[in-house]
Structures are given as C-alpha cells and as structure tokens.
C-alpha cells in the first residue's frame with residue numbers, strides 16, 4: 001500500500017532563497033498528519049507543490065502513488081484542499097456555492113447533502129455565505145474539499161482566525177475525519193497545541209527542512225526527559241543548569257532543562273536541585289515534566305543553550 005503522500009528531496013527556490021530544502025516526508029494512509037513550523041518555515045510552499053499549484057525546483061511529490069508533476073490532473077483528483085482564500089460567492093447560499101464546484105467536478109447532486117452532513121452544516125446551507133461566521137465558512141470550505149470523497153485532504157492552517165468555539169469545533173472535525181470519511185488528512189499549523197490535540201503523526205519543518213517526522217505517541221515516548229524548575233531567579237538558574245550540560249529554555253518564573261535521552265530524570269532533578277540550593281537560588285518546585293510536543297519542538301528547532309556559569313557573588 002503506497003503512502004497517502006510522499007515527497008522525495010522536494011525543493012523549491014525563490015531566486016536565491018531556498019523556501020523548501022530537499023524535504024522528504026511520508027504521510028501514511030489514514031493518518032492525521034500535523035505539518036508544523038513557524039511562519040515562513042516553508043509549509044504553504046510545500047502544500048502548493050503537493051497540489052500541483054507551483055512546480056518544484058527539483059525533487060518529486062506523490063499523492064496515492066501518483067507523481068504530481070507528471071500526472072497533475074490524476075493527482076488532483078485524489079486530493080481535496082482547504083487553502084487560506086476561500087473564494088466563496090457571498091451573495092449565494094452555502095449550498096449554491098458547493099453546487100458550483102459539484103458541477104465542475106461532474107458529481108451527483110447527493111454529494112452536497114453528504115458533505116454538508118459531515119461538517120454539520122445542513123441546517124445553514126440555505127443561508128447566504130455573507131451572513132456566515134468565519135467558523136461556518138471554514139466548515140463550508142472543508143465540505144467543498146470533501147466533494148467527491150477524495151482519499152487525501154490537505155488543509156492549510158484550518159483554525160486560523162477562528163474564535164475558541166470555532167477552534168474546538170474544527171479540532172473535533174479534523175480528529176474524526178479519517179473515521180468518518182476514510183480520508184488521510186494533512187494539516188499545516190504553526191500552533192503546537194493544535195497539532196498535539198488532533199494529529200496522529202507529525203512532521204516539523206524548520207527553515208525549509210524537515211527536522212523531525214513520526215508517529216506522535218512514539219516521538220513522545222522516545223524524547224529526552226525534561227525537568228521543570230520554578231524559581232525566584234530563572235536567569236541564574238538557567239545559567240547554572242546550562243553549565244551542567246542541560247539544554248535550557250527560560251520562561252517567567254521557571255526554566256525547563258532537557259536531559260540527554262537515557263538519563264534518569266529523577267536523579268538528575270535531585271542533583272540539579274542540590275546545585276541550585278547551594279548557589280543560593282530559591283527552588284519553589286522541581287521535577288520531571290510530562291512529555292509534550294512543545295518539548296520535542298524545542299529540541300529540534302533550537303540549538304542547545306550553553307552559557308558560562310556565573311559566580312553567585314558576581315550576579
């Protein structure tokens with residue numbers, strides 16, 4: 001069974017800028033694959049190449065085994081997409097907007113009722129789209145992407161601009177989509193929490209390169225443990241932890257120190273606690289932290305912090 005999506009050394013240059021740099025990703029069938037990266041990391045450029053909207057400078061992309069550059073139409077038939085610009089006609093109803101796409105794709109009329117049911121929009125389908133909330137437009141966009149039941153859905157930042165209720169709704173739809181439709185979902189986001197709550201798989205892109213990919217549960221299990229320290233002096237605590245070989249992230253009132261995989265987090269916590277107290281730094285709490293996608297992301301996208309130990313009396 002070929003993967004739902006596969007790219008091989010996919011590369012796109014804009015002038016001298018490498019927007020996507022030899023990116024090889026694999027999205028297994030039936031996954032909800034979270035494609036994660038900061039703004040400008042290269043997510044949209046990758047998605048556009050997968051959809052055949054722009055050509056790669058080199059490398060290849062395949063959807064359900066079909067090469068996108070070689071068989072663009074064949075590949076396009078297998079994908080539904082939700083991109084940022086909706087392009088709906090505000091003066092037409094939701095149903096009429098869907099009908100325009102249905103006719104283009106030469107699909108039977110009943111497809112409209114089916115996709116409206118999936119996104120729970122059947123009750124609003126007769127209203128003009130100009131009266132829709134942004135969340136309703138996003139759902140209509142999702143419904144349009146699902147017309148014809150393509151086996152792959154590609155969604156660019158599907159919760160962008162939504163209010164908390166809209167975000168919660170959209171997350172629920174996305175998580176349920178593989179079970180409800182049999183589709184594989186690739187969704188891009190710059191929000192860790194969003195991917196953590198919806199995705200089964202994750203790919204992290206940083207400066208055009210795929211720096212990590214895999215099943216989320218396995219990545220979490222395999223990641224280096226971290227110690228969270230609440231303290232009165234995060235700056236000195238961070239410097240001290242870094243001098244002892246930890247990679248450290250600093251936040252108001254606390255630091256997160258990442259261990260090397262295989263280290264015993266409890267013993268390391270005790271040793272770090274002793275060192276902090278000896279350096280006259282108040283420790284309000286200390287202990288191993290639950291493994292999160294945020295921790296994984298920090299490990300792959302930031303270089304370790306190594307700062308010289310400052311003597312307490314000099315600070």
Ligand SMILES: Nc1ncnc2c1ncn2[C@@H]1O[C@H](COP(=O)(O)OP(=O)(O)OP(=O)(O)O)[C@@H](O)[C@H]1O
Nearest residue numbers: 014018019037038039040041042043044045046190
């Ligand atoms: N048409 C273009 N011409 C020149 N440079 C571009 C073009 N499109 C994208 N870029 C550049 O390529 C890089 C990757 O952009 P891309 O839009 O793919 O990132 P992204 O991860 O989707 O970010 P965002 O979430 O902000 O859309 C950026 O540095 C961007 O400035």
